Amino acid sequence: MNSKKAFLFIFFFVSIFSQIAADPVEDKQALLDFFHNISHSHSLNWKEKTSVCKTWTGVTCNSNQSRVIAVRLPGAGLQGPIPSNTLSRLSAIQFLSLRLNAISGPFPSDFSKLVNLNSLHLQYNxxxxxxxxxxxxxxxxxxxxLSDNGFNGTIPSSISNLTHLTYLNLSNNSLSGEIPDLNIPSLQLLNLANNSLTGSVPKSLQRFPSSMFSGNNLTVENAPSPAFPVQPPSAQPSKKGIKLSEPAILGIVIVGCVLLFVIAAVFMMLCCANGRKDGVQGKEKKKEASLKKGASEKPDKSEKLVFFEGTNLAFDLEDLLRASAEVLGxxxxGTTYKAALEDAGTVVVKRLxxxxxGKREFEQQMEVIGSIRHENVAALRAYYYSKEEKLVVYDYYDQGSVSAMLHGKRGEEGRIPLDWETRLRIAIGAARGIAYVHTQSGGNKLVHGNLKASNIxxxxxxxxxxxxxxxxALMNPMPAPMRAAGYRAPEVTDTRKATQASDVYSFGVLLLELLTGKSPIQTTGGHEIVHLVRWVNSVVREEWTxxxxxxxxxxxxxxxxxxxEMLQIGMTCVARMPEDRPKMPDVVKLVEEVRRVNTGSRPSAELRPEITNPTPIAADIGAATALASSSTTL
Structure with a gap:
């Protein structure tokens, strides 16, 4: 028996030793030298006796664990210059991310040894x-x-030799001089904003949006249109004895025929245009009549629109059904319409x-909803109930929904990105609105139940x-559409019953959506479904926050x-277990605290204060991730 125990002990010891021995020894020592010689405010689990490939945070090895190919240390509290002859010894490294630290000093000259480097992220240092x-x-x-640093000097023209380059961000530095001609066909995203660049934007880079060059002293020179060739002056012909040759006569005949053909073609096009105009007008009439067509042909005269106190709208059901209507979604x-009334402006009508x-419960719920008056809750202005038709009326917001602002025209020319300040205000306002609903509804435990970006x-x-x-509360429990399902808490997917805790989950998904710019559920090219909560969890778990x-x-x-900070709040809200999620009033305090940091006079890039204790992303989010990690199954 003792011999068996001894054998097991030896086997265990040998297996542990073999794991350590299998580590890339030289790469491991290079990383240890780097970490021991750079100032850092947070510790890492980089120990000499543990496996660099299997246990070290932020380190990835190749398939046979013979070399380190990636190092990701965003927000790890690193400070001061990068020690020479440390990271440069990782000759097989392909991905290096040291973003969101306080690393100073010049660009490491010995990085020239990293010839296999594929991605370099040194921003926010x-x-x-x-x-x-x-x-x-x-x-x-x-x-x-290399954005958001203090690099100066000119942009090296040698960048144009990088034939595989797809992304170049040098914004928010102090670069000067003219922009070199970076004629790189593979380049998909370029950002040179907020430097001190002068001159003109090279023709090869004019395909990028002008915002990518803002904050500089640059001009965009449009290429001149080609001039018509100037005919050399010919000898002045004599006015006497002008005689048309046969080719000239033939040319006049041909030109005359062409003119006749053109006139006939224009006439036919005008006729067709009139026909299409009539068709378009017919379609517009159909569109305008769409709200009435969907309604009962003979609405119940005994039923009327019910308006709520404080509503200054004045119209009846017939006015509403006659209004020019446009389907919003x-x-x-149900279906939502934009209805333009003759005398009462524009409203939004939702056909439920x-x-x-039944009628009694419907009216009771309408009274509860209609009594809510808060600047962050869209007021219910009126409703209509009959056996065949149920309508609710809201104010019209001409800027569209948050979903449209966040996702509309992505990747297209002319898109106006949703800035961070606006996203913060969206989060704060939505949190206040939901918290008010949860706390002011008395004993009714009123819930939203369908919180998503298209409803904000x-x-x-x-x-x-x-x-x-x-x-x-008025609807049959039913499966949500694919997009809406991404907002639903795990317990709602099973029970079909929304609660205040499930509203908190939906709000957490909204925060992640605002932070990532991604929809709650997406399908890839291979028709694979990607859940936003799962994806964020996996990225944070790998410490690639x-x-x-x-x-x-x-x-x-x-x-x-x-x-x-906002990511931490979102991760806490999407915890799998309802009891682990915060209450909405607490969420309001958290998001308002984020804004409080933002409302003061934010220093410019040049006057940014010393970062003595950078946010340790992985550590700060660790607790929230632990709560949310099991929520990867919706």
Whole structure:
């Protein structure tokens, strides 16, 4: 028996020793030298006796664990210059991310040894001095992000030799001089904003939006249109004896025939245009009549629109059905129309479907919802109930929903990105609105039940304003559409019953949506369904937290700490167990605290204070991730 125990002990010892021995020894020592010689305010689990490939935070090895190929240390509290002859010994490294730290000093000259580097992320640090003069040594580079530092000098023309480069961000530095001609066909995203660049934007880069060059002293020179060739002056012909040759006569005949053909073609086009105009007018009439067509042909005369106190609208059901209507969307609860009334402006009418309650319950719920008056809750102005038709009337918000602002026209020219300040206001307003609903509904335990970006708008103060409050109580429990399902808490998917805790979960998804710019549920090219909560959890768990943030937010300086704080709140709200989620009044305090950081006079990039204790992203979010990690199954 003792011999068996001894054998097991030896086997265990040998297996542990073999795991450590299998580590890439030289790469491991290079990382230890780096970490021991750079100032840091937070510890890492990098121990000499543990496996670098299996246990070290932020380190990835190749498939046979013979080399380190990636190092990700965003927000790890690193300070001061990078020690020489440390990271440069990782000759097989392909991905290096040291973003969101307080690393200073010049760009490490010995990084030229990292010839296999594919992605380099050094943004949001305190680097200074010129950029490397020769980028040609990194022939495999596809992503370079050196934004939000203090680099100066000119942009090296050698960047144009990087034939695989797809992403280049040098914004928010102190670069000067003219922009070199970076004629790189593979380049998909370029940002040179907020430097001290002069001259003109090269023709090869004019395909990028002008916002990518803002904050400089640059001009965009439009290429001149080609001039018509100037005919050399010919000898002045004699006015006497002008005689047309046969080719000239033939030319006149041909030109005459062409003119006749053109006149006939124009006439036919005018006729067709009139026909199409009639058709379009017919379609517009159909569109305008769509609200009435969907309604009962003979509405119940005994039933009337019921208006709530404080509503200054004056119209009846016939006015509403006659109004010019435009379909805004079809959602979980029914079809929404924009109705332009003759004398009462524009309102939003929602035609409810699958209403499961009777008239009395419907009217009671309407009275509860209609009594809510809060700047962050869209007021219910009126309702109509009959056996065949159930309508609710709201104010019209001309800026559209948050969903449209966040996702509309992404990747298209002319899109106006949703800035961080607006996203904060959306989050704060929506939180206040939901908290008010939860706390002011007395013993009714009123819930929203359908909180999503398409049901949130901007009020006059540009804060979030939630719509569709309480309608879930009127409906048959039914499967949510794919997009709406991404907002639903796990327990609602099973029970079909919304609660205040499930509203908190939906709000957490909304925060993640605002931070990432991604929809709650997406399908990939291979038709794979990607759940936002699962994806964020996986990224945070791998300690690549900075990867989650919307690329459109990278242009705004000094917001990384606020985004991390908001991410923490979102992760706490999407905890799988309802009892682990905070109450909405507490959520309001948390998001308002984030804004409080933002409301003061934020220092400019040049006057940014010393970061003595950068946000340790992985550590700060660890607790929230622990609560939410089991929520990866919706």
């Amino acid at each position: 305190k680097f200074s001095g010129p950029l490397p003069s020769d980028f040609s040594v990194w022939q495999n580079l596809s992503i370079i992000d 079809k959602g979980t609860f 479907k699958e209403v499961s309650v 708008f901007l009020n006059s103060e540009r804060y979030g304003c939630v719509s569709d409050v309480g309608l879930v 900075a990867e989650v943030f919307d690329i459109e937010l990278l242009r705004y300086p000094n917001i990384e700490e606020e985004m991390v």
